[in-house]
Amino acid sequence: MPNFTAADLVELFRKELELCKVTEGEELVILAEPSSRSEYVEAAFAAGLALKANVIQATLPGGSPVPLPSSRTGSGAGLTSLDDSPLALSLLQGADLVLDLTNEGFIHTQTLGKILDAGTRMLFVADPPEVLARNLPTPEDKALVQAGAALLKAGKELRVTSPSGTELVADLVDSHPGFQCGIADDPGRWDHWPSTMVLAWPKTSHGRIVLAPGDILLPFKTYVRDEVTLTIEDGRIADIAGGGDARMLQLFFEDANDEEARFLSHMGWGLMTRADWFSMALYDRESLMGMDARGLAGNFLFSTGPHPFMNRHTYNHLDIPMRGCTVEIDGRAVVDHGRLLDLGNL
Ligand SMILES: [Fe+2]
Structure with missing residues (x-):
């Protein structure tokens, strides 16, 4: 991860969370699995606190039955552990914003609809820091x-x-x-x-x-x-x-x-x-x-x-x-x- 210090990552996530209109008192859930990029989890946590959001980090068991033996494919089933945990699902449904730092996300899953239908907004992040920084939206x-x-x-x-x-x-x-x-x-x-x-x-x-x-x-x-x-x-x-x-x-x-x-x-x-x-x-x-x-x-x-x-x-x-x-x-x-x-x- 050349040229990106912890401070740089916190600043990067702070800018992104501001674009997502994270405000004081909002419920921000950072969703991870054990193999998520730990530096992203930490940076997002710090950025959320800096914006005075109520931050919760939730790490669920990893594992997704993707048809290909790879992570970050964009085709996966998301974390199946979420399907088995009504408590975790209700946490995500109760959030204002879920920052999804899992490896596959929930892009084409039916679970995603259950979360969004509750009014939760969700942002998936999986690419390396240079790619995130270069393509920071406006x-x-x-x-x-x-x-x-x-x-x-x-x-x-x-x-x-x-x-x-x-x-x-x-x-x-x-x-x-x-x-x-x-x-x-x-x-x-x-x-x-x-x-x-x-x-x-x-x-x-x-x-x-x-x-x-x-x-x-x-x-x-x-x-x-x-x-x-x-x-x-x-x-x-x-x-x-x-x-x-x-x-x-x-x-x-x-x-x-x-x-x-x-x-x-x-x-x-x-x-x-x-x-x-x-x-x-x-x-x-x-x-x-x-x-x-x-x-x-x-x-x-x-x-x-x-x-x-x-x-x-x-x-x-x-x-x-x-x-x-x-x-x-x-x-x-x-x-x-x-x-x-x-x-x-x-
Ligand atoms: Fe696609």
Whole structure:
């Protein structure tokens, strides 16, 4: 953890908690598991006290039956110990803000809804300190992603093309557009620091996605080396063609042996202007969630597997951010050849 002292981390968490509108007398629960980054737990605790919040640290037994033997995948089931502890669940439901410092978070779990429905706001933090600091959100980020989500909500069709041959059309009707901005400041809101993205959950899509060298496969945290062509029929990956990377994806779906895994999940674009596409090449994979890749400004991010609005709850989840795509909503570009357009000028 070069260049980050304990004081630096406390200051970093204090800024983030202020963005999340943590105020004097609020109930702040710092949720951890035994293998959580202890320096984050300590820094968040100190930051919460500095803001005069009522701080409670809760450490639950670790363990999450993720389909992949890795932590920080973004696809996990969260801590199953929470499912077995009504007391812990009620603590989180009673909090104003839960700072989730577990390794996997509760991103695609049904437990998350039980916490948020109580009005609790929740912020998940898993990336290394340099990644957090570089991508510390600003209040302006929220307005930008809200504008993007409004465009999706008003739209009928999302169209994605790329120089390598991507030609995908997704249905935006009833696609539950949303956003992440790295700030959990509204009651019942879940967010992820760092993240700045707009996304929707299309119920169907058709066409072809062609992954190009340099695109990224998550949670494997690898860069695509050779072109992969995915044929999409009615929101499902019907065929995978290409070389070594295509074979890897074919094996992933074979091993998953899960029909839900082959359906497309959320898709959208990134707005995180200080994200570093190459951080994954420089860090130990276990230490990164990979939000630089997911949130990079001007990427197109699509995913496979879980789809809460189609009642699919599989944990076999791929996030695949792509570079150089053009993303259009009803013919209006929001990303042009990988360049994020200013929504104010549309
Ligand atoms: Fe995802």
